[in-house]
Amino acid sequence: MDIQSVSYIIDTLYAIFAMTLIIFMVPGFAMLEAGIVRTKNVTAVLTINTLIYAIASMAFLLIGYSIAFGDFGADGMSKWAAFLFQMAFVGKVVNIMSGGVSERAKVIPLAFFTIIMAAILYPIVVNVSWGSDFLDGTFLDLTMYDLAGSTVIHSTGGWALLAAILIIGARKGRYTKDGGIRVIPASNIPLLTLGAFLLWIGWFGFNGGSVGSIASKENADAVALTIMNTNTAGLAGAIMVAIIMYFMYKKLDLTMILNGALGGLVAVTAGPDLYDIYTPILIGAVGGALVVFGVSFFDKLRIDDPVGALSVHLVNGIWGTLAVGIFASNGTDITLLGQIKGIVVVGLFAFISSYIILFIINKIVSLRADEDEEMQGLDVEECGIEAYPEFKRAF
Numbered sequence: 254m255d256i257q258s259v260s261y262i263i264d265t266l267y268a269i270f271a272m273t274l275i276i277f278m279v280p281g282f283a284m285l286e287a288g289i290v291r292t293k294n295v296t297a298v299l300t301i302n303t304l305i306y307a308i309a310s311m312a313f314l315l316i317g318y319s320i321a322f323g324d325f326g327a328d329g330m331s332k333w334a335a336f337l338f339q340m341a342f343v344g345k346v347v348n349i350m351s352g353g354v355s356e357r358a359k360v361i362p363l364a365f366f367t368i369i370m371a372a373i374l375y376p377i378v379v380n381v382s383w384g385s386d387f388l389d390g391t392f393l394d395l396t397m398y399d400l401a402g403s404t405v406i407h408s409t410g411g412w413a414l415l416a417a418i419l420i421i422g423a424r425k426g427r428y429t430k431d432g433g434i435r436v437i438p439a440s441n442i443p444l445l446t447l448g449a450f451l452l453w454i455g456w457f458g459f460n461g462g463s464v465g466s467i468a469s470k471e472n473a474d475a476v477a478l479t480i481m482n483t484n485t486a487g488l489a490g491a492i493m494v495a496i497i498m499y500f501m502y503k504k505l506d507l508t509m510i511l512n513g514a515l516g517g518l519v520a521v522t523a524g525p526d527l528y529d530i531y532t533p534i535l536i537g538a539v540g541g542a543l544v545v546f547g548v549s550f551f552d553k554l555r556i557d558d559p560v561g562a563l564s565v566h567l568v569n570g571i572w573g574t575l576a577v578g579i580f581a582s583n584g585t586d587i588t589l590l591g592q593i594k595g596i597v598v599v600g601l602f603a604f605i606s607s608y609i610i611l612f613i614i615n616k617i618v619s620l621r622a623d624e625d626e627e628m629q630g631l632d633v634e635e636c637g638i639e640a641y642p643e644f645k646r647a648f
Contacts, residue, residue, distance in 0.1 A: 259468070260468035261330060264334075264465075264466050264467060265331040265334045267462070267466075267467045267468075268331075268334040268337070268462060269337060270462075271338060271341075271458035271459075272334075272337045272341045272458065272462065274457055274461075274462070275338075275345075275458045275459050275462070276341055276455075278348075278451065278459070279302065279348075280448070280451055281449070282352060282448065283298070283303070284444045285444075285448025286298045286302065286355055286448070286560055288444035288446070289355075289445055289508070290439075290559060291356065291630070292640060293630025293631070293633070293639070294630055295440070295441075295640035296631075297355075297360060298355050300360055301351050301360050305347045305348055305363075305367050308368055309344035309370070309371035310340050312367070313343045313372070313375075314340065316376075317343060317372045318376070320372075320380060321375075321377075321379035321385070322339070322379070322380075322384045330466075342406055344371070345406055345410065346371075346409050347363075347371065349407065349411060349413070349414060350363075350366075350370075350410050350417055353414040353417070353560055354414065354421060354620075355559050357422075357424050357425070357631075358417070358622070359619065359620060359622055359631070362618050362619070363620075365614050366611060369610050374413075374603070374606050374607065377602070378602065378603065381393075382399060382404075382595070383405065393598055396586070396588070397574065397591055397595025398524060398527075398587045398591075399524075399595065400479075401463035401522045401523070401525070403519060403520065403522040403523035403573035404570050404574045404595055406570075407567070407573075408566065408570030408574070408596065408599060409599060411562065411566040411568075411570055412567060412607060413603060414563060415556070416611055417607070418557065418558065419608070420611050420615055421615070421620045421621040423555060423556070423557030424437070424559070425628070428555045428557070439508055445508060449511035449512075453514060456487070457484070459483075460480065460521075460522055460525050460526075463479075464476045464526055478525075479525045479526045480525075482521055482525040482526075482530065482533040483521055485521075485530065485537065486518060486520060486525070486533040486534070486540065487515070487521075487537060489534045489536075489538040489540075490514045490517020490540045490541035491513050492513075493517075493539075493540075493542055494509050494541040495513070509545060512544050512560075512561045513540075513541035513545070516541050516544035516568075517538070517540040517569075518537075519540065519565055519566055519573055520536050520537060520569040520576060521533050521573060522570075523573040523574045523576065524577035527580075527585075536572075536573065539572060540573070543568050544561065544564045544565055544568075548561050551564065571596055574595060575593070575596070577592055578590075578592035622635075
């Protein structure tokens, strides 16, 4: 067997392994959201997460991949492995959105939006950034560097979430008439913690797999550095949030600490292969701080996001993409202006297109459960199965 065949086999195996790690993020999102929402909405959250994986993957297989990349094909590995790796990403965009509208959004309209996002909207974003690029040669052509999707995936999902929240509004009772904020505590901290760590583990495939090859000494080093920097940013985000929360409130809020880790992971996703081993500490720490202040900022605007996805994914997706232009532009073709252009172009498209699609869906079938359904809980109304039938549910 020649060296080229060996490299082909190794890279194919690595792509499938990375894809498997990314799929671990499906239960990661599911467990995190199930731990955050009230017990009366847990089954509904698990149901939509299951359907997102199934529907988004199928829509990407049948339509989305061709829009993003053209014909099936890959250099240096099996084209089927290359497809599976890209397919693993697509559901994450909608997972970001679904968690932020939980406890009041219906399953069926979210499933409809999943089809459109996975088949058309997300593939268009991929096309102009990672894919065949129909904007090539135009003034909108993107030169943004985004290794694993701080903007392409996380900000795209964040913009879609913002559009959805603006359409459906806040959970009943979340904000009082006098401007106060009612705390709705997480229902299951162990599940939430499990979900966050599954996401963290999945990120190693998310970023490490995006290097594209591991079948040479240089590529193996690049993959290892990428995964190391990914982990470092998550560590820094968690530590920064713990420090901030203790000094501000004299309390160590685990839910915020975990979101700080996720914020750091999102922030480093744009360029973990470009940094030395110390820069991700700063990027992740800033990402963690942005989570703390972002959650407060959105609550002041009465934008109800139960899982903090806007702060974790949208805000840190933007920060992470900017960070590449700030810390990795020397001696490369990367520029801060190019990063900003990518953020703006993707943001405008993702927000406007998502808002239009969600607005239309909402006119056809209401995105939001009615007041009685929301009070009863979506488990009973949407799924007919309660996650904790023996518990007295809190309204």
